[in-house]
Amino acid sequence: MDFLTAHGWLIVTVVKVALLLFIVLTVNAYLTWFERKVVAHIQSRWGPHRVGPHGLLQPLADGVKFLFKEDPTPAGVDRGVYFMAPLLALALALTSIAIIPFGPDPLPWKILGQEVYLGILPPNVNIGILALFAITALGVYGVALAGWSSNSKYPLLGGLRSSAQMISYELALTLSVVGVLLISGSFNLTQIINDQSSRYGILGWNIFPQFLGFVCFFIAAIAETNRVPFDLPEAESELVAGFHTEYASFKFAMFFIAEYTSMITVSCLCSILFFGGWLSPFPATWTWTWYLPTVLLLPLGLWVIWDGIHYETIFGKLILPGIGAVMCLIAVALVAFPAVNNFVQAPFWLLSKILVFLFVYVWMRGTLPRLRYDQLMAFGWKMLLPVSIANVIFTSFAILKWGAIR
Amino acid sequence: MTPQLIIFFALAALAVGGAISLILQKHPIHSALSLIVVMVSLAGLYLLMGAEFVAAVQIIVYGGAIMVLFVFVIMLLNAGIEEHTSLSKLAGVPGLLLALALTGFIAATIARSTDTVQAAAQPGNMASTRDLSAMIFKDFVYPFELTSFLILVAILGAIVLAQREKARA
Amino acid sequence: MIPTNYYVMLSAILFGLGVLAFIFKRNVISIFMSIELMLNAVNLAFVAFSQAMHKLDGQVFVLFVIVVAAAEAAVGLAIIIVTSRNRQSLNVERVDLLKL
Numbered sequence: 063m064d065f066l067t068a069h070g071w072l073i074v075t076v077v078k079v080a081l082l083l084f085i086v087l088t089v090n091a092y093l094t095w096f097e098r099k100v101v102a103h104i105q106s107r108w109g110p111h112r113v114g115p116h117g118l119l120q121p122l123a124d125g126v127k128f129l130f131k132e133d134p135t136p137a138g139v140d141r142g143v144y145f146m147a148p149l150l151a152l153a154l155a156l157t158s159i160a161i162i163p164f165g166p167d168p169l170p171w172k173i174l175g176q177e178v179y180l181g182i183l184p185p186n187v188n189i190g191i192l193a194l195f196a197i198t199a200l201g202v203y204g205v206a207l208a209g210w211s212s213n214s215k216y217p218l219l220g221g222l223r224s225s226a227q228m229i230s231y232e233l234a235l236t237l238s239v240v241g242v243l244l245i246s247g248s249f250n251l252t253q254i255i256n257d258q259s260s261r262y263g264i265l266g267w268n269i270f271p272q273f274l275g276f277v278c279f280f281i282a283a284i285a286e287t288n289r290v291p292f293d294l295p296e297a298e299s300e301l302v303a304g305f306h307t308e309y310a311s312f313k314f315a316m317f318f319i320a321e322y323t324s325m326i327t328v329s330c331l332c333s334i335l336f337f338g339g340w341l342s343p344f345p346a347t348w349t350w351t352w353y354l355p356t357v358l359l360l361p362l363g364l365w366v367i368w369d370g371i372h373y374e375t376i377f378g379k380l381i382l383p384g385i386g387a388v389m390c391l392i393a394v395a396l397v398a399f400p401a402v403n404n405f406v407q408a409p410f411w412l413l414s415k416i417l418v419f420l421f422v423y424v425w426m427r428g429t430l431p432r433l434r435y436d437q438l439m440a441f442g443w444k445m446l447l448p449v450s451i452a453n454v455i456f457t458s459f460a461i462l463k464w465g466a467i468r
Numbered sequence: 469m470t471p472q473l474i475i476f477f478a479l480a481a482l483a484v485g486g487a488i489s490l491i492l493q494k495h496p497i498h499s500a501l502s503l504i505v506v507m508v509s510l511a512g513l514y515l516l517m518g519a520e521f522v523a524a525v526q527i528i529v530y531g532g533a534i535m536v537l538f539v540f541v542i543m544l545l546n547a548g549i550e551e552h553t554s555l556s557k558l559a560g561v562p563g564l565l566l567a568l569a570l571t572g573f574i575a576a577t578i579a580r581s582t583d584t585v586q587a588a589a590q591p592g593n594m595a596s597t598r599d600l601s602a603m604i605f606k607d608f609v610y611p612f613e614l615t616s617f618l619i620l621v622a623i624l625g626a627i628v629l630a631q632r633e634k635a636r637a
Numbered sequence: 638m639i640p641t642n643y644y645v646m647l648s649a650i651l652f653g654l655g656v657l658a659f660i661f662k663r664n665v666i667s668i669f670m671s672i673e674l675m676l677n678a679v680n681l682a683f684v685a686f687s688q689a690m691h692k693l694d695g696q697v698f699v700l701f702v703i704v705v706a707a708a709e710a711a712v713g714l715a716i717i718i719v720t721s722r723n724r725q726s727l728n729v730e731r732v733d734l735l736k737l
Contacts, residue, residue: 517644593691625712
C-alpha cells in the first residue's frame with residue numbers, strides 16, 4: 063500500500079489515461095454513427111437502421127470489418143514510413159485530448175492520496191494552448207509522409223495538397239486565438255475559462271468581444287481537420303481518396319479515428335476558448351437552472367423507453383427500454399444527491415457545448431459543397447490570414463484604449 | 469537515481485540516437501525524420517529545465533515549420549538514395565579524426581571546468597512567458613524588429629530564387 | 638537536480654555529430670540538415686546556461702536563433718532548388734565548375 067501511495071500520482075495518471083482513451087475511442091465510434099444518421103436525415107433518407115436498434119451497433123460492425131479486412135501493402139513502399147505515418151497521425155490526435163480540462167474541481171474524495179482532476183494535465187500547466195498548437199503543427203507529418211510513402215501518384219498529390227492546406231490554415235488558426243490570449247493574459251486553459259465567468263452568465267463569454275476571432279478560428283479549424291468544405295484532398299471523386307488511397311483496413315481506420323478525434327479536439331477548443339467552457343450560460347444566482355440536466359435527461363429517457371416498447375425487433379424491444387431506464391435512473395439520482403448534481407454541472411455544460419459544435423460540423427458536411435483547391439488556398443492566404451491579423455490589431459488597440467476588457 | 473535523471477538520460481539517448489541515425493541513414497527523408505526526433509527530444513529537455521515557452525516554440529517553429537519545409541523539398545526534388553563517390557571515402561578518415569578531436573576538445577574543456585556555473589545544479593524554477601515577453605519587447609526590441617525585417621527579406625528572396633526562368637517575350 | 642555540465646556535454650556531443658554529418662554526407666539537403674543539428678546543439682547550451690544563471694537572456698537569444706534558422710532554411714532551400722535544377726543532381730560534388 064505504501065508503494066501505491068508513494069507512486070500515487072503515476073498510477074492515477076495511467077488509469078486516467080487508459081479511461082480517457084477508452085472514452086475517446088467509443089465517442090469516435092458513435093460520432094461516425096451520429097454523422098451518418100444526421101447526414102442521412104439531411105438528405106431525406108434513413109441512414110443505418112438495421113444493425114441493432116436505430117443502427118446503434120453499426121460502429122461495432124464497422125470495427126469488426128476493419129479488423130478482419132485484408133491489409134495489403136503495395137509494392138515499392140518505404141516500409142518504415144508507410145507503417146509509421148498512420149500511427150503518428152493517431153498518436154498526435156489522441157495526445158491533444160490530454161491537454162483539455164473537463165472540469166474545474168477535483169473529485170470530492172482523494173484516490174491514493176492524490177487530488178483527481180477531470181483531465182489528464184494538472185490545471186496549473188502554464189502553456190496549455192501553446193502545447194495544443196505544437197501538437198497540431200506536428201500533425202502535418204502524418205498526412206505528408208502517408209502521401210509520399212505510398213509510392214503512387216494520387217496519394218503523393220493528395221498528401222502534398224493536404225499538408226500545404228494544413229500549414230496555410232495553421233497560421234490563421236494560431237493568430238485568431240491571440241485575441242483571446244490578449245484578453246485573458248495567460249495560455250492556461252483553466253484560467254481562460256475562469257476569465258469568462260461573470261455575473262451575467264452568457265454575457266461574459268469570449269464570443270462577444272471576439273466574434274471575428276471565433277469565425278476565423280472555426281473556419282481555420284475546419285480546414286485544419288480536412289473536413290467539408292475543405293476536404294478536396296481526400297474527396298473520393300477527386301483524387302481517388304487522396305493521401306490514404308493505398309491504406310487498407312486497419313491503417314485507414316487509424317486515419318479515420320485521427321480525423322474524428324481532431325474534430326472532437328477542435329469542438330472542445332471552440333467551447334473552451336470562446337463559449338465559456340464549463341460555465342453555465344445562466345447567471346450563478348439562478349440556482350433553479352441546476353436542475354437542467356435532470357429536466358433534459360428524464361423526458362429523453364422516457365421517450366427512449368416508449369420508442370423501445372414500440373420497436374420492431376425483439377433486440378430493440380429489450381435494449382432500448384434498458385437504455386431509457388438507465389437515463390431515467392441517472393436523472394432521478396441527480397435530484398436525489400445534490401452533491402453529485404453540483405459536481406456534474408461543469409462537465410455537463412462542457413459536453414453539451416462540444417456536442418453542439420460536433421453537430422455543426424456534421425451539419426456543414428451535409429449541406430455545403432466543397433471548395434476547389436485554388437479557391438481554398440486563396441481564401442486561406444488572402445482572406446483569413448489578413449482578417450486574423452486585423453483582429454489581433456483591433457483587440458490590442460481596444461485593450462490599450464479601454465484598459466483590460468476583464 | 470531521481471526520476472529527473474532517468475528522464476534526462478532517456479531524452480539524451482533519444483537525441484544522440486537521432487543524430488547518429490541522421491548520419492547513418494541513406495535516404496534524406498529518413499535523415500529528416502531522425503532530425504525531427506532530435507528536435508522533439510530537445511524540446512523535452514527544455515521542458516525538463518523549466519523553459520516551457522522555448523520548448524513549445526521549438527516544436528511549433530522548428531519541428532512544425534522548418535522541418536516540414538525540408539520534407540517538402542525532399543519530396544518535390546525526388547531526392548533518392550545518396551551515392552558515394554570515391555572522393556568522399558578519401559575525405560572520410562581525416563574528417564572523422566578531426567571531428568572527433570573537436571568534440572573531444574570541447575568535452576574535455578567542459579569536464580575540467582570548475583566554474584560554479586558549469587557545475588551548478590539546475591534549479592527547478594519555471595521561466596515565465598510574461599518575463600520573457602517583457603524582455604523581448606523592452607530590452608531586445610531592436611533585434612526583434614530587425615528579425616521581422618529579416619524574415620520579410622527571406623520570404624522575398626526564397627520566392628524570387630525558386631521561380632522558373634520566364635521566357636523572354 | 639541535474640548539473641548544468643550534463644546539458645552542456647550533451648550539447649557538445651550533438652555538435653560533434655553535426656560536424657560529422659556535415660563531413661560525411663554527400664546530399665546537399667542532408668548537409669543542410671546537419672547545420673540545423675549544430676544550431677540545435679547550440680540552443681541547448683544557451684538554455685542550459687540561462688537556467689543556471691537565473692537570467693532570461695539565453696532564452697531570448699534562443700528565440701532569435703530559431704527565427705534566423707527559419708529564414709536561413711527558407712533561402713537555403715531555395716538556393717538548393719535552383720542549384721539542383723542547374724546541375725541536375727543533388728550531390729554536392731557535382732557543383733564543381735570552379736574546380737581546376
